[in-house]
Amino acid sequence: MSLAIAGSRSRFSRPGWLSLPLAIGFLVILFWLLMTLFAPWVTIYDAMDMVGRRLQPPSWEHWLGTDSLGRDVLTRTLFGAWHSLPLAILVVFLAVTIGSLIGAISGFVGGLVGGALMRLVDITLSFPPMLLAMAVAASLGPGLGNAAIAMVLVWWPVYARLMRAQVLEIKEREHVEAAVAAGARPSRVLLRHIVPLSWMPILVSATMDLGQVVLLAASLSFIGLGAKPPTPEWGSMISDGATHFYQWWIAFGPGVAILTIVLGFNFIGDGLRDIWDPKSND
Amino acid sequence: MTEQAKDGPATTEELLSIRDLRVGFRKAGRTLDAVRGIDIEVRRGEVVGIVGESGSGKSVGMLAAIGLAARNATVSGSVRFKGEELIGQPARRMRRIRGAEIAMIFQDPLSSLNPVMTVGKQIAEAVLLHNPQMSKADAMKRAVALLALVAIPQPERRAAQYPHEFSGGMRQRAMIAMAVANDPDLLVADEPTTALDVTVQAQILEVLRSLRDRLGLGLILITHDLGVLAGYADRVAVVYCGKIVEQATVFDLFDNPHHPYTRGLMASIPMLEESRDVLFSIPGAPPPLGKFPEGCAFHPRCTYATERCRQEEPVRRSVNGRLVACHFAGELPAFEPNGASATVNESESL
Numbered sequence: 001m002s003l004a005i006a007g008s009r010s011r012f013s014r015p016g017w018l019s020l021p022l023a024i025g026f027l028v029i030l031f032w033l034l035m036t037l038f039a040p041w042v043t044i045y046d047a048m049d050m051v052g053r054r055l056q057p058p059s060w061e062h063w064l065g066t067d068s069l070g071r072d073v074l075t076r077t078l079f080g081a082w083h084s085l086p087l088a089i090l091v092v093f094l095a096v097t098i099g100s101l102i103g104a105i106s107g108f109v110g111g112l113v114g115g116a117l118m119r120l121v122d123i124t125l126s127f128p129p130m131l132l133a134m135a136v137a138a139s140l141g142p143g144l145g146n147a148a149i150a151m152v153l154v155w156w157p158v159y160a161r162l163m164r165a166q167v168l169e170i171k172e173r174e175h176v177e178a179a180v181a182a183g184a185r186p187s188r189v190l191l192r193h194i195v196p197l198s199w200m201p202i203l204v205s206a207t208m209d210l211g212q213v214v215l216l217a218a219s220l221s222f223i224g225l226g227a228k229p230p231t232p233e234w235g236s237m238i239s240d241g242a243t244h245f246y247q248w249w250i251a252f253g254p255g256v257a258i259l260t261i262v263l264g265f266n267f268i269g270d271g272l273r274d275i276w277d278p279k280s281n282d
Numbered sequence: 283m284t285e286q287a288k289d290g291p292a293t294t295e296e297l298l299s300i301r302d303l304r305v306g307f308r309k310a311g312r313t314l315d316a317v318r319g320i321d322i323e324v325r326r327g328e329v330v331g332i333v334g335e336s337g338s339g340k341s342v343g344m345l346a347a348i349g350l351a352a353r354n355a356t357v358s359g360s361v362r363f364k365g366e367e368l369i370g371q372p373a374r375r376m377r378r379i380r381g382a383e384i385a386m387i388f389q390d391p392l393s394s395l396n397p398v399m400t401v402g403k404q405i406a407e408a409v410l411l412h413n414p415q416m417s418k419a420d421a422m423k424r425a426v427a428l429l430a431l432v433a434i435p436q437p438e439r440r441a442a443q444y445p446h447e448f449s450g451g452m453r454q455r456a457m458i459a460m461a462v463a464n465d466p467d468l469l470v471a472d473e474p475t476t477a478l479d480v481t482v483q484a485q486i487l488e489v490l491r492s493l494r495d496r497l498g499l500g501l502i503l504i505t506h507d508l509g510v511l512a513g514y515a516d517r518v519a520v521v522y523c524g525k526i527v528e529q530a531t532v533f534d535l536f537d538n539p540h541h542p543y544t545r546g547l548m549a550s551i552p553m554l555e556e557s558r559d560v561l562f563s564i565p566g567a568p569p570p571l572g573k574f575p576e577g578c579a580f581h582p583r584c585t586y587a588t589e590r591c592r593q594e595e596p597v598r599r600s601v602n603g604r605l606v607a608c609h610f611a612g613e614l615p616a617f618e619p620n621g622a623s624a625t626v627n628e629s630e631s632l
Contacts (some may be wrong), residue, residue, distance in 0.1 A: 174393040181350060181388075182408045182460065183381030192407070196398045 022271025028264030032257075035081040045072040047079040047232045055247050065249035067240055076232035077253035083233045084261070087144060088213040091151045092206050098152070099159025100195075100202055106160065107167030108190045118164065121157040129154045133216060137225040144217075144233070147226040151216055155209065162205060166198030200276045204269050211265030218258055234258055297468055297500040298324040298347075303359035305339070305346045305524075307571070313356065314572040317343040318524040320359075321598075324468060324500040329491070331503045331515030331532070333547070335568050339524035340504050341472050348384050348470065349376035364467065382412040385461035389473040391453035395445035401456045402426065402441025408463040428459040432489050451482035455489060462493055468500045469493075475510060487514050508547055512536055520544050523569065523579035530604030538617055540606045542584045545617050578609070586610060 035042070045051040050070035051062075058065045064073035102121075106114040124132070136150035170176065171194055179193045214234075220226035221235025222242075229236060234254035241251025305317035317339040324330045334340040345351060347361045349368065361368040363384065368376070380386070388394040396404055405425035410416060416424075422441070429437035432455040445453055454474060461469055471490065475483035491514055494501050503515055511518050511532060519529040520543065528541040539545045546564035566583040569575060575582055581591040590609055598607040606612075 174388055174390055175396045177350070178386070178388055178394040178457070178460075179396070181348070181380055181386035183377045183379070183411050184407075185377065188411075192399075193396050197396075 017275045019271050019274065021267040025264045025267025025271060028260050029268060032081045032085055032261055032264070035078045036085045039078045039082060043075040043078055045075040047071065047076045048230055055244065057247070058249050064253045065247065067237070067250045068244055073250055073253045076237060077234070077257050079232040080234045080237065080254055080257060083144065083227060083231060084214045084217060087148055087217055088210045091148050091155065091213045092210050094152045095155035096159050096202060096206050099156035100163035102156070103160035103163030104167050104190060104195055107164035108171060108186070108194065117160070121160045124157040130216065130219060133220060134223070134225060137220055142225050142228060144227050147217055147220045150220070151213055155213070158205070159202060162202055163198060166201060167194055170194045170197050204273045204276060207272060208266055208269035211262035214261050215258060295326045296323055297326050297364060299362045300347055301360040303343055303347060303361060304357070305342055305351060306356045307352065308354045308356065316524050316571055317346065320521070320526055322519055324502060326467070326500050327494060327498050328517065329494060329501045329503055329515045331505065331511035331518040332521060333505055333508060333511055333518060334521035335506060337568060337571065338521045340521045344470050344472065344502060344504060348380055348386065349373070381408060382464045383466055384468045384470065385466040387457050387461050387469065387471040387474045390477045391450065391457045392445060394457055395453060397445055400442055400444055401448065405429070405456065405460045405463055408460045412464045424463070428463055429456065431462070432459045450478050451485060454478060454486050458489060458493070462497060465497060466499060468502070470502045470504070472504045473506070476505070483510070490514070508551060520547070523574045525579065525607065526598065526605070527580065527608070528604065528606045534604050540601060540604060540611045540614070541608045542586050542614070543580050586614060
């Protein structure tokens with residue numbers, strides 16, 4: 001493929017798995033990943049400092065205007081990626097690890113243990129995620145770290161259920177029976193012969209959830225349970241924008257950031273699902 | 283692993299001895315008996331065929347014997363392997379035995395292989411499971427050697443491939459390679475050729491036979507294909523409704539089947555020399571689990587059935603050098619392979 005790109009345009013062909021939404025999703029997320037890493041180098045202002053007069057509308061000096069303390073909104077928006085993306089990745093990673101571990105054990109062991117674990121999942125899932133996250137975050141105290149803990153607690157049951165369903169299906173396959181007949185220990189059967197076949201739906205779901213976690217983190221910050229004030233976090237920036245309703249640009253930057261990131265992850269997740277299971281499309 | 287002397291196929295050392303094996307399944311408060319007392323012996327270097335229809339209990343019984351019964355199953359009786367009682371052994375001990383001393387081959391080689399692991403790795407895993415001290419590189423070398431043993435060309439290249447890159451026959455060879463990875467004493471092949479075409483079937487059976495000769499293992503061949511057994515088994519046990527109705531050497535069985543069920547099976551084999559419009563089939567269908575008839579389980583489908591068959595269960599007894607469970611064993615009219623067809627259809631085209 002890399003050779004084809006180097007040649008004339010007619011020789012360039014799009015690989016079958018690369019759909020347009022997937023490509024857009026990748027580009028958007030790539031942009032925010034680059035911002036996460038390089039925001040200090042591409043911005044000219046300090047995200048924490050007053051760099052202009054307060055509440056200035058967008059201008060050549062401040063493309064997205066300034067907020068109520070005279071900080072550059074564009075700079076803060078780009079810096080915000082550093083507070084949202086790594087957090088989302090960490091939360092989803094922990095939730096996937098804990099959730100799929102518990103789900104896999106529950107599905108594989110079954111019986112009383114599996115049932116008990118699934119009831120725990122049901123209990124957690126019966127709360128609206130936002131309410132549960134708020135309750136946990138509020139009891140732990142504000143701060144992004146506590147918000148992350150709250151979000152992991154809200155999110156792991158989703159993966160536990162998904163993983164359990166996968167394991168229940170795959171453990172009935174013959175190659176699992178063959179592994180047992182070859183004398184493999186149960187833990188080995190689970191880790192080597194069941195789990196490697198079940199991660200694809202988890203991956204799709206996790207990709208989409210990355211966007212959702214960004215949104216939930218912003219929501220917690222919005223109501224004051226996430227990042228503390230000077231931090232350039234999108235949720236708290238929008239909260240600031242909400243108190244200055246007629247200065248629309250304050251909320252515009254972080255709003256667009258959240259929108260594109262959620263959309264980008266959804267596109268990628270959709271694209272991955274099409275690759276993984278082309279039949280689900282018809 | 284098993285450093286026992288292997289004196290070749292000629293020895294008559296008893297390897298496996300199953301006595302009165304019973305398997306039942308608890309379902310909705312009652313127990314459904316799938317296997318109702320099976321006795322089988324397997325000696326070293328011997329191929330024992332177990333034949334029966336789907337649901338006759340042949341697979342379930344063998345799986346239960348090596349500790350692979352379903353969770354809701356109750357297993358009783360005695361299974362002695364090299365003098366050691368297997369029924370009631372803890373799972374730990376059974377794991378040691380399975381794969382090392384008793385290996386198993388399944389029906390569908392594609393679904394029996396892990397689709398996301400290379401074939402070489404899977405075989406190496408089977409080796410490592412029972413030789414934990416072996417290095418991964420050595421296990422991989424052994425895997426390649428095993429692939430060569432089951433006559434897979436270019437074993438080095440094949441070892442690095444995934445199951446979907448193998449043809450059906452090669453997959454089954456790979457399964458066999460995995461099964462014999464640790465020089466087992468006993469190999470249980472559960473319908474090893476059912477999913478393959480006829481020419482490949484013959485190759486697979488040839489591989490199994492040469493392994494039997496070379497490694498001196500005992501082989502249990504579970505099948506519903508009498509033709510397979512005719513060519514490859516030494517002794518055959520015919521299973522119906524969870525019981526062995528007839529057990530004999532392959533020659534005796536084919537030469538003169540004594541049990542009406544065995545005769546029915548034989549008569550169902552199409553013959554090359556004759557042309558029939560309608561193939562013979564045993565009337566009726568095997569009863570479902572839990573609805574086995576009183577008396578002789580075969581009586582509703584048996585042309586010779588009498589009042590006695592309906593009430594009294596026949597005891598397995600020795601008749602003409604074989605074991606038969608039929609009240610009239612040895613008293614029935616002589617068996618002619620085509621005789622049964624006379625009652626069905628006689629439209630010779632020539």
